[in-house]
Every structure is written in C-alpha cells, then in structure tokens.
Amino acid sequence: MSLDVLAIILIIVTCLSPLAAFVAISLAGWFGLAESGLRRLAAVASVGATTLAAGGSGWLLWLAIIGLQTQAGFKWASFGNRAVELSLRLDPLSASLSALIATVALLVTIYSLGYMRDDARYARYFACLSFFSGAMLVLVWSGSLLLLYMAWELVGLASYLLIGYYWERPEAGPAATKAFLITRIGDVGLLLAIAALFLQTGTFDIIRNLEAVATGQISGPLLTVIALLLFMGAAGKSAQLPFQVWLPDAMAGPTPVSALIHSATMVAAGVYLVARMLPLIMAAGVAAGVVVAIGLATTLLASCAALAQTELKRVLAYSTISQLGEMLVGLGLGGLFAGTYHLLIQGLFKAALFLAAGNLAHALGSTGRVEFARYGGQGRRLPFTRLGFLIAGLALAGIPITLAPSSRDPILSLALTRQPLIAGLLVVADFLTAAYIARAFLLAFTEAGSRQAKTIQAEATLSPPPKLKETKIMVGPLLVLVGLVIIVAPFGSLWLGQPFKAFIEPTPSGVLALPIEYGMEGLTLILSLGAALAGLAAAWYFVGLSRPTPTQAQPYKVSPLYNWVESGFGFDTLYTKGLEQVALSLMQAANWFERIVLNAVADRLAVAVLLGAQVIRNFDTKILDRAADQLADLTLGLARRQSDFDKQVVDQAAEGLAIGVGRSSRPLSRLQTGQVGNYLLAIFVWSMLALAVSLILSFWS
Amino acid sequence: MGGPGLLAYLVVGGLLFAIGVFAVLCQRGAVMVLMGIEIILNAAILNLVAFWRFVNPADYAGQVFVIIAMTIGAVEMAVGLGIMLMVYRVKGTQNIDKFGEMKE
Numbered sequence: 154m155s156l157d158v159l160a161i162i163l164i165i166v167t168c169l170s171p172l173a174a175f176v177a178i179s180l181a182g183w184f185g186l187a188e189s190g191l192r193r194l195a196a197v198a199s200v201g202a203t204t205l206a207a208g209g210s211g212w213l214l215w216l217a218i219i220g221l222q223t224q225a226g227f228k229w230a231s232f233g234n235r236a237v238e239l240s241l242r243l244d245p246l247s248a249s250l251s252a253l254i255a256t257v258a259l260l261v262t263i264y265s266l267g268y269m270r271d272d273a274r275y276a277r278y279f280a281c282l283s284f285f286s287g288a289m290l291v292l293v294w295s296g297s298l299l300l301l302y303m304a305w306e307l308v309g310l311a312s313y314l315l316i317g318y319y320w321e322r323p324e325a326g327p328a329a330t331k332a333f334l335i336t337r338i339g340d341v342g343l344l345l346a347i348a349a350l351f352l353q354t355g356t357f358d359i360i361r362n363l364e365a366v367a368t369g370q371i372s373g374p375l376l377t378v379i380a381l382l383l384f385m386g387a388a389g390k391s392a393q394l395p396f397q398v399w400l401p402d403a404m405a406g407p408t409p410v411s412a413l414i415h416s417a418t419m420v421a422a423g424v425y426l427v428a429r430m431l432p433l434i435m436a437a438g439v440a441a442g443v444v445v446a447i448g449l450a451t452t453l454l455a456s457c458a459a460l461a462q463t464e465l466k467r468v469l470a471y472s473t474i475s476q477l478g479e480m481l482v483g484l485g486l487g488g489l490f491a492g493t494y495h496l497l498i499q500g501l502f503k504a505a506l507f508l509a510a511g512n513l514a515h516a517l518g519s520t521g522r523v524e525f526a527r528y529g530g531q532g533r534r535l536p537f538t539r540l541g542f543l544i545a546g547l548a549l550a551g552i553p554i555t556l557a558p559s560s561r562d563p564i565l566s567l568a569l570t571r572q573p574l575i576a577g578l579l580v581v582a583d584f585l586t587a588a589y590i591a592r593a594f595l596l597a598f599t600e601a602g603s604r605q606a607k608t609i610q611a612e613a614t615l616s617p618p619p620k621l622k623e624t625k626i627m628v629g630p631l632l633v634l635v636g637l638v639i640i641v642a643p644f645g646s647l648w649l650g651q652p653f654k655a656f657i658e659p660t661p662s663g664v665l666a667l668p669i670e671y672g673m674e675g676l677t678l679i680l681s682l683g684a685a686l687a688g689l690a691a692a693w694y695f696v697g698l699s700r701p702t703p704t705q706a707q708p709y710k711v712s713p714l715y716n717w718v719e720s721g722f723g724f725d726t727l728y729t730k731g732l733e734q735v736a737l738s739l740m741q742a743a744n745w746f747e748r749i750v751l752n753a754v755a756d757r758l759a760v761a762v763l764l765g766a767q768v769i770r771n772f773d774t775k776i777l778d779r780a781a782d783q784l785a786d787l788t789l790g791l792a793r794r795q796s797d798f799d800k801q802v803v804d805q806a807a808e809g810l811a812i813g814v815g816r817s818s819r820p821l822s823r824l825q826t827g828q829v830g831n832y833l834l835a836i837f838v839w840s841m842l843a844l845a846v847s848l849i850l851s852f853w854s
Numbered sequence: 855m856g857g858p859g860l861l862a863y864l865v866v867g868g869l870l871f872a873i874g875v876f877a878v879l880c881q882r883g884a885v886m887v888l889m890g891i892e893i894i895l896n897a898a899i900l901n902l903v904a905f906w907r908f909v910n911p912a913d914y915a916g917q918v919f920v921i922i923a924m925t926i927g928a929v930e931m932a933v934g935l936g937i938m939l940m941v942y943r944v945k946g947t948q949n950i951d952k953f954g955e956m957k958e
Contacts, residue, residue: 232914827954829887833878 157223160216164241164294167209167251171258171287174202178280195276196266199283203259206290210248210255217248218656224296224360235355242296242359245657246493250293250425253497256637257417257504258286260630264508265409267626268515278318278407285311285410289418293425297357298347305343305390305422309336312419316406328405335399339389343426346382349375359429366433376433380440383430384447391423391477394451398724401470404522408511411466415473416504424480424496431489441485448481449578454722456585460592461719465510465523468593471721472549473503475582482579483564486571487669490654491563494645498548498560501641505545505634512538512631513597516621525596530603534621539598541631546594548638550587551685557642559583559681563654566677570670580684587688595696602696863904870897884938884948888931895927 178195186194226240262282269278288311292304310333317329351357353375354365365371371379387393392400400420404411414420427434427444434440452475459471476499483491513532514523523531532539544554551559559565561583568576596602644653658669717723824835870893877890899920906916942948 232917234912235914829950829953830879830882833887837875837879 156216156221157225160213160221160223160243161225161241163209163213163216164243167206167213167255168241168287168290168294170202170205170209171199171283171290174198175280175284175287178276178283182276182280191276195279199262199279200259200266202283203255203262203286206286207252207255207259210251210290213243214248214252217243217245226296226358229299235351237299238297238356238358239300240296240358241294241300243294246425246428246489247293249493249497249653249657250421251290253500254286254289254293254417254421257413257500257634258282258289260634261409261413261504261508262286264412264511264627264630265407267624268409268511269407272407274318278315281311281314281318282410282413285315285413285418289422292422296359298350298359298362299357301359301426302343302347305386305426306340308419308422309333309340309390312336312403312414315410315414316403318406318410322405324402325405328399328402332399332403335396336389339386339396339423342382342384342389343386346379346386349379349382363430363432366436372436377437377439380430380434380437381443384427384434384440384444387423387426387481388447389423390426391420391481392474393423393478393481394447394454395724397451397455397474398721398728400474401467401721404466404470408466408507408514411470412504412507412511415469415507416500420473420477421496421500424477424484424492427481427484428489428493428496431484431487434485435487441487444485445482445575448478448485449575450478451475452478452482452582453578453585456582456589457718458721459589460585461715462589462593463525463719465513465525465593465597466507468589469503469506469510472506472586472589473499475586476503476549479561479564479579479582482575483567486564486567486575488563488567488671489669490645490651490658491567491671493657494563494653495560498557498638498642498645501634501638502545502548505541505631505638506549508627508631508634509538509542509545510597512623512627515627516623523597525602529596530598530600531621532598532602533600535623537623537628537632541628541635542594542598544635545638546590548642549590550689551583551681552587552689553682554639554642557646558678559685560642560645562674562677562681563645563671565681566671566674567669569677569680570672576680580680583681583684584688584691587685588692589688591689591692592696595692860904860908863907864901867897867901867904870894870900882949882951884941884950884953885935887950888934888938891934892927892931895923895930899923899927 177198178191181191181194222244224240224242226238228236229239230237262279265278265282269275272278285308288304288307292301292308295301295304313329313333316332317325319325347357350362350371353371354362356362366376389396400415403414406414434444455471455475455478459468459475462468462471476495480492480495480499483495510523512535513528516535516538517523517528517531532542547554548560551561553559561579565576565579565583568579645651654671720726824831874890874893874895874897877893878887879890881887881890902916902923903920906913906920910916938948941953945952
C-alpha cells in the first residue's frame with residue numbers, strides 16, 4: 154500500500170469516526186435503548202471515536218512531517234462539461250489543524266464525562282459533541298471548496314445545537330439563534346465567493362483555484378470582491394468586527410462546548426479559511442489590508458472589553474475574539490506561519506483556560522457562570538485548576554513559561570518589518586491581554602478576588618459551598634492541555650530555530666509560495682515581554698494590591714463608560730437600535746407617502762368625481778327626464794297590449810323552463826361535495842381520460 | 855455508461871407516480887395527502903432527470919430544471935404544511951373528510 158492511499162484512508166477514518174459515533178448514538182436513542190445503556194454507549198462511542206480521530210491525526214501529522222502531500226477525490230456530479238469534485242487533501246496546514254482539533258476534541262470529550270455526569274440529556278450531548286468535531290475535521294481535510302462549505306454549515310448547525318443545549322434556560326435559545334444567524338450572514342459571502350470562483354475557473358478544487366489566481370486567470374476588481382466575500386465568511390465564523398456580537402453570548406452552552414468552540418472548532422474555521430486561501434487574499438491587494446484593519450480593530454476593542462468583564466467566561470470569550478483578531482493581522486500581513494502558529498497555541502491554552510473555568514463553575518455548583526462579585530477568590534481552593542489556569546494564562550499573557558516566548562511574537566515581528574503603526578497597536582493589545590488575564594486570575598483564583606467579593610457582598614448572603622473538590626476526570630484533561638502548551642509551543646520558538654515555520658511555510662517555490670521575511674526578532678522579544686510584564690504589573694497594582702475600604706463598596710459598574718465597555722462597546726444595542734431605526738424610518742416613509750401623495754391623489758379624484766356628478770345631474774333633469782316621460786307614455790300604451798300575450802304564453806313557457814332546469818341540475822349539484830378527495834379523484838380520472846383519448850387519437854392517425 | 859437503462863428509471867418513476875396517486879386518493883390525513891402530492895412531483899422529476907441523462911446529457915438545462923422543480927416542491931410543501939397547520943388549529947382535525955368548506 155502506497156503512502157498516498159494510506160493517508161487518504163487515515164483521513165477518512167479520522168473524519169468519519171466522530172460522525173459515526175454521532176450516528177450510532179442517535180440511532181440507539183431513536184430505537185429506545187435503555188437510559189443506562191445509552192449513557193454507556195454515548196460515553197464509549199464518543200471517547201473511542203475522538204481517540205481514533207486523534208490517533209489518525211497524529212499519524213497524518215507524521216506523514217506530513219516526512220514530506221507527504223497528497224490529494225484524492227471523486228467526481229460527485231457533472232453539469233455539462235463542468236465536473237463537481239469532492240476531495241480530501243493532506244498538507245502541512247490541514248495536518249496541523251486536524252491534530253489540534255482532534256486532540257482538543259478528545260480531551261474535551263473526556264472532560265465532559267465528568268462535567269456532564271449528572272445531566273439528564275447526557276447521550277444527546279455526546280452525540281452533538283461528536284458531530285461538532287467530526288464536521289470540523291471534514292472542514293480542514295477538505296480539498297474542495299464545496300465540501301468545505303458543506304462542513305462549514307454543519308459546524309454552524311452543531312454549534313447551534315450545543316449553544317442552545319440548555320434550552321430550558323431563557324438565555325440559551327436566543328444565544329443559539331443569534332450565533333446561527335450572525336454567522337449565517339457571513340456564510341452568504343462565502344457562498345457567493347465560492348460560486349464566483351467556480352464560474353471563473355470551473356472547479357471547486359482549492360489548489361487549482363489558487364493556481365488560477367497565481368497565474369492571473371482571475372484578477373482585478375473581481376478578485377478583490379471574491380477575496381472580500383471570502384473574508385466576510387471568515388469574519389462571521391471567527392467573530393470579527395462587525396460580527397463579533399455572537400461569541401460572548403455563546404457562553405450559554407455547557408462550558409466544555411465553549412472550550413471547543415473557542416479553541417479548535419467553529420472560530421478556528423474562519424482563520425483556517427483565511428490561511429487556506431491566503432495566496433488569493435494576498436493577491437487582491439486591498440483585501441489583505443482590510444483583513445489587517447479589521448483584525449486590529451477587533452483585537453483592540455475586544456481586549457478592552459475583556460478588561461471590563463465581571464464574569465470569568467466572558468473575559469475568556471472577549472479574549473478569544475481579540476486573539477483571533479491578532480491571528481488575522483498576522484495572516485493579512487502574509488504570515489502563514491505567524492497566523493497558524495498562534496491559532497494552534499491559542500487553541501491549546503484557551504481550551505485549558507475554559508476547562509479551568511468549567512472546573513471552577515462545576516465545583517461551585519453554578520450554572521457555568523463564575524461572577525467575580527459572587528465567587529471571587531473561590532478558585533484558590535482548587536489547587537490543580539488554579540495551577541492549570543495560571544500556566545495557560547501566562548501563555549496567553551506572553552510570558553515565556555518554557556523555551557517559547559509569546560505565540561504572538563511572529564505576528565509582532567512581521568508587523569515591525571512592515572508597518573510600525575500596526576506593531577505599536579499590537580504592543581498595546583499585548584499589554585491589555587496580559588492585564589485582563591492577570592485581572593481575571595487575581596479575581597477568580599486569589600485572595601484579592603475574595604476581598605473584592607466580600608466588599609461587594611457585605612451581607613454575605615451567598616455563602617459558597619463549604620468544601621470544593623476537583624474531579625480527577627476533569628483535572629486530567631486540563632493538565633494534559635497545559636502540558637501540551639509547554640511541549641508544542643517551542644516548535645515555533647526562535648530559540649529552537651522555528652521548525653514549525655519550515656514545516657508550514659516551505660521554502661519559496663512554485664506559484665503558491667508566499668515569501669515572507671520575519672525580522673527584528675530582538676526588538677520583538679523586548680517589546681512583547683515588556684508589554685506583558687507591564688500588563689501583569691498593572692493588574693497587580695489595580696486588583697492585587699487594592700485594599701477595600703467602606704467607600705469602595707461598589708467597585709463594579711460605576712460609570713456609564715465602564716458599562717459601555719463591559720457590554721462590548723454596545724454593539725448589541727447598536728444593532729438592535731439600528732434595525733429598529735431602519736424599520737421605523739421605513740414606516741415613516743410609508744406614512745408620509747400615504748399622507749402626502751395618496752391623500753392628494755384621492756382628494757383630486759373626489760373633486761373630479763363630484764364635478765362630474767353635477768354635470769350628469771344637470772343633463773339628467775333637463776334632457777333625460779323629459780325624454781323618459783314621453784317614452785313612458787309610449788311604453789304604457791304598448792304594455793297594455795302586450796300584457797295579455799305575456800300572461801297566456803310567456804309565463805307558461807318560463808315556468809316550464811325553470812322546473813326543467815331545476816330537475817335536471819339536482820344530480821349535477823350533488824357533485825359539488827366540498828370534499829378535497831372527490832375533487833382530486835375527478836381531476837385524476839379526467840386527466841386519465843384525456844390521456845387515453847389522446848393516445849387513441851395518436852394511434853388512429 | 856453501465857447501470858440501468860432509461861426504461862428502469864421510467865418504471866420507477868411510473869411506480870412512484872402510482873404510489874403518489876394512491877396516497878392522494880386514499881389517505882384521509884391532510885399531511886399524508888401532501889406527501890402523496892410530493893411523491894407525484896418527485897416521480898415527474900425523476901422522469902425529467904432520466905430523460906436528461908439518456909437523451910441529452912451534454913446540456914445541463916435538464917439538471918438545472920430539476921433543481922428548480924425541487925426548490926418549487928420544497929416551497930410548495932412549506933406553504934401546504936403552513937395552511938394545514940392553520941386549518942388544524944381552527945378545526946382541531948386534519949382529516950380531509952371533515953373539510954367541507956369548499957362546498958358553496
């Protein structure tokens with residue numbers, strides 16, 4: 154068996170095993186397997202499937218590392234001379250993404266065994282989770298845009314199901330609908346872009362489309378439009394401006410799902426799409442600039458918003474939005490390595506952060522929310538969770554915990570060589586990132602947080618459970634993820650020669666290569682480390698050292714400005730108000746049109762009718778009346794003579810006719826029964842008769 | 855080309871049509887009648903696509919036409935089910951024998 158065939162079989166196994174688990178669990182539930190058996194099946198099937206997927210991904214990653222690149226597909230349909238192919242593709246990008254997805258999915262599934270243990274819809278949860286990871290795996294392995302789009306929509310559907318999982322909670326349903334609809338707006342752009350590419354090149358194959366761009370088959374304004382539409386889809390999925398509003402609300406789902414959404418599946422899809430189509434986006438000059446600008450704006454806004462949140466998971470949600478923005482800045486500057494490296498490492502430590510938050514929420518017995526004001530400082534009673542959050546948080550802040558400096562460094566270094574302004578803003582974002590994650594850690598996991606919580610809740614009505622404990626099955630995946638951050642991060646580290654860069658951005662050759670120079674590594678390191686340390690220090694100064702005084706009883710939600718930032722810069726209100734305004738102005742316009750135009754026309758019409766009526770009345774009284782009088786006299790004379798004839802002849806005839814019609818129509822009227830079935834039968838019989846007659850006639854001639 | 859020939863598709867289409875007509879005429883449930891109509895529509899679509907495949911496969915107008923017909927079928931079902939839902943809410947039954955309003 155050649156390696157190519159092996160790779161394709163491995164890809165199919167990797168993609169299909171989670172989907173098969175989904176089908177198996179659903180069928181078992183459908184056929185009414187007993188509750189305990191169903192739970193066992195769900196657990197075994199989804200853990201087994203994700204293990205298989207993780208193993209397959211690891212093997213495929215190894216194949217990619219030894220230099221294998223392959224693609225295999227089949228013709229799905231053909232339209233005239235245009236063939237629609239679905240294909241799977243193994244290359245460094247898909248292999249590394251798949252390894253991330255399968256690993257995080259496996260750990261999250263294991264974690265869920267503990268987190269969802271007491272849930273009533275246990276099997277349903279695991280079915281959806283397997284479906285989610287399976288769809289995402291298909292998305293990254295797809296070699297054709299059409300298959301990618303199908304998987305893209307499946308991921309959207311799965312996220313809808315999982316965000317709305319606790320449908321009995323009032324916030325879950327709207328959050329799921331919001332996520333689905335807002336990403337759907339972006340999906341329209343993606344669909345249009347794919348259709349435009351197919352019309353231009355006649356193929357859905359990703360690589361052939363990219364080659365068509367590289368050889369100049371598509372260029373000019375059309376290329377820019379396609380690139381922008383593609384980016385619209387990516388921005389919707391990756392929660393970038395102006396679509397970022399859905400992600401913070403997506404917290405309504407179970408916390409392990411948030412871990413999956415925020416790291417490996419769903420939001421990673423948008424960044425992956427941009428990375429995959431990077432040669433196209435770079436070829437369309439303006440589009441790359443748009444990607445950088447939107448990414449940068451999103452990063453800054455979201456990290457400010459993260460600094461103001463009062464709940465742990467929302468801090469992490471805004472953090473994800475801002476980190477995704479940074480990845481897009483890196484990609485928009487042409488750095489495939491910069492963007493992808495941060496995507497991978499962020500996926501690992503963000504999943505770890507969410508699992509830690511989930512641990513805390515689970516131990517506290519809350520519904521997944523960890524409000525600082527209520528549970529501040531409780532995290533210090535969970536030593537392993539605290540350790541995991543600390544290490545993952547330091548990785549997010551950009552402190553070199555192991556051999557690797559911040560995973561954002563390649564992006565910063567790229568920006569420094571290109572445009573110092575971008576680099577400056579990125580340093581600000583780095584500072585904010587370190588500050589918000591340190592603030593979240595201090596508030597949730599240290600003494601400082603419980604002091605704050607006590608000042609806010611002086612009455613202490615909400616006494617936390619006396620003893621918090623960590624479940625082994627939930628601490629394990631968290632610590633493994635943290636370990637993976639420590640192991641994997643150095644592969645992109647400068648100090649080890651960046652082997653990941655050589656892997657994902659092979660030496661410039663061929664039309665698809667994007668020769669990119671990274672530079673000023675020393676300055677990058679100083680800037681990012683400085684920003685991170687400054688951020689930590691600021692958080693320590695403002696949160697860690699604050700001694701509550703009686704006047705400081707309400708430190709949260711003091712100013713309107715704070716509320717505005719906390720609400721994510723009021724985008725939700727803006728959109729709601731904006732839509733209301735649009736509807737309102739439409740109504741006003743309609744009202745104005747009715748009052749001014751229609752009323753005026755109606756008035757004129759009425760006056761004209763009135764005038765006409767007067768004219769007719771004059772004509773009537775003067776001329777017609779006189780004529781009528783004379784006509785009446787004449788008629789009277791005639792009528793007298795006719796009435797005899799009428800009574801004797803015509804009346805008889807009419808009566809007879811009426812009776813005849815009445816009698817003959819009675820059977821016909823019975824046909825109108827009002828019953829749909831009878832009518833349908835009549836239609837059918839008559840059509841058959843018509844058919845028969847036409848057949849006979851055609852045989853005749 | 856291989857595989858079954860035109861006749862096989864037409865036979866399946868004819869059978870589908872007959873099943874659909876049977877459902878439409880014999881089912882009392884309004885939803886089942888709608889499903890019968892849908893089966894009839896699909897029989898027609900199957901014939902259409904079979905003729906496209908065997909008579910003029912180079913011209914993809916046949917395929918496009920089929921997709922449009924499927925879309926229209928879906929829309930029709932949505933409208934039909936919507937009407938049936940409202941009727942059910944008003945009358946509390948979906949048995950079409952109970953609907954006599956079309957008389958008069």
